[in-house]
Amino acid sequence: MAIEEVYRHPEDYDLEMAAHGMDDLPFWLNLLAREHPRRVLEVGCGTGRLTIPLARAGSGQGFHVTGMDAEGAMLRRARERAQCEPDTVRTALRLLPGDVRELRLHERFDVIVLPFGVAHHLLTLEEQLAAWRALHEHLAPGGLLAVEVNAPNLALLAQAADDGTPRTTDLDVWDAAHTRHLVRSVSTTYCPATQQALLAFSYQVCTAEGQCHSYDSQFAMHVYFPQEFGLLFTTTGFTLERLIGSYDDKPFDARSPVMIALARA
Numbered sequence: 001m002a003i004e005e006v007y008r009h010p011e012d013y014d015l016e017m018a019a020h021g022m023d024d025l026p027f028w029l030n031l032l033a034r035e036h037p038r039r040v041l042e043v044g045c046g047t048g049r050l051t052i053p054l055a056r057a058g059s060g061q062g063f064h065v066t067g068m069d070a071e072g073a074m075l076r077r078a079r080e081r082a083q084c085e086p087d088t089v090r091t092a093l094r095l096l097p098g099d100v101r102e103l104r105l106h107e108r109f110d111v112i113v114l115p116f117g118v119a120h121h122l123l124t125l126e127e128q129l130a131a132w133r134a135l136h137e138h139l140a141p142g143g144l145l146a147v148e149v150n151a152p153n154l155a156l157l158a159q160a161a162d163d164g165t166p167r168t169t170d171l172d173v174w175d176a177a178h179t180r181h182l183v184r185s186v187s188t189t190y191c192p193a194t195q196q197a198l199l200a201f202s203y204q205v206c207t208a209e210g211q212c213h214s215y216d217s218q219f220a221m222h223v224y225f226p227q228e229f230g231l232l233f234t235t236t237g238f239t240l241e242r243l244i245g246s247y248d249d250k251p252f253d254a255r256s257p258v259m260i261a262l263a264r265a
C-alpha cells in the first residue's frame with residue numbers, strides 16, 4: 001500500500017477534518033445505538049476522530065470499540081488522544097495496527113465499520129476481495145458491516161480523465177489556537193480503464209511566527225460505482241441490506257454525495 005504522505009502528518013490531517021466541518025458522527029452513533037453490539041471494529045480508524053467518540057458511547061451503552069489502522073503515525077495520534085479520556089472510555093477502547101487486506105485478529109465482532117473512504121485505498125479487485133473476505137471472517141453470524149465511500153462525481157471524473165483538473169487551492173485554514181496555518185492545493189487525474197483517480201495534493205504549513213514547510217501527498221483512490229460496490233458484498237457472502245446516500249440516512253440516489261452500504265454476514 002503506497003502511503004499517503006499526509007498520514008505521516010496526522011496533525012495536518014486533523015486540521016483538514018476540522019476545516020471540513022465533518023458531520024458524520026451522529027450517523028455512526030445512531031447506527032450503533034440501533035444495533036446494540038457488544039464488540040465493534042472500526043477499520044482505518046486514523047487519528048481516532050470517530051473512534052474515540054464511539055468509545056465514549058460504548059462506555060455508556062456497554063460496547064467495546066477496537067480501532068485498527070495501517071499507518072503508525074495516525075495510530076500514535078489516536079493513542080495520544082485516548083490518553084486524555086477518562087478510565088471508563090479507555091477501557092472501552094483498544095487501538096491496534098493492522099492492514100484490512102490481511103486482517104487476522106482471531107475474534108469476531110458484532111459490527112464492523114469503515115467510515116469516510118477507507119475502502120478507496122484498496123486499488124485493485126484482488127485487494128478489495130481480500131479485504132471484504134477478511135471482514136466477513138471477522139463478523140459474528142448476522143453481524144453488520146458498514147462501508148462508506150464517495151459516490152462517483154461524473155462531471156469531475158470526466159474533466160480529470162481529459163487533461164486533469166486545474167490545480168486549485170481547496171483549503172486555507174488556521175488551527176483553533178491560531179498557531180498553525182495550512183494551505184492545500186489539489187489537481188486530480190482519472191484513468192477510466194482502471195477506475196483509479198489520483199489526487200495530487202500540495203501542502204504548505206506555517207507557524208504564527210512564519211516558519212513554513214511544504215510537502216506533496218498523492219492519494220490514489222479506487223472509484224466505486226454503485227452496482228460494483230454492491231457486488232463486492234454479495235460475492236463475498238454478505239446480504240446487502242441497504243445502500244444509504246447521506247448522513248441523514250436517506251436512500252442512495254443519483255444526487256447522493258456518498259454511498260454507505262449496510263450488509264449482514
Ligand SMILES: C[S@@+](CC[C@H](N)C(=O)[O-])C[C@H]1O[C@@H](n2cnc3c(N)ncnc32)[C@H](O)[C@@H]1O
Nearest residue numbers: 044045046049069070071074099100116118121
Ligand atoms: C481517509 S482516512 C479515514 C480515517 C478515519 N476513519 C476518519 O474518518 O477520520 C483513511 C484511513 O485508512 C487507513 N488505511 C488505508 N489503507 C488501509 C488498510 N489497507 N488497512 C487499514 N487501514 C488503512 C489510513 O491509514 C487512514 O488512516
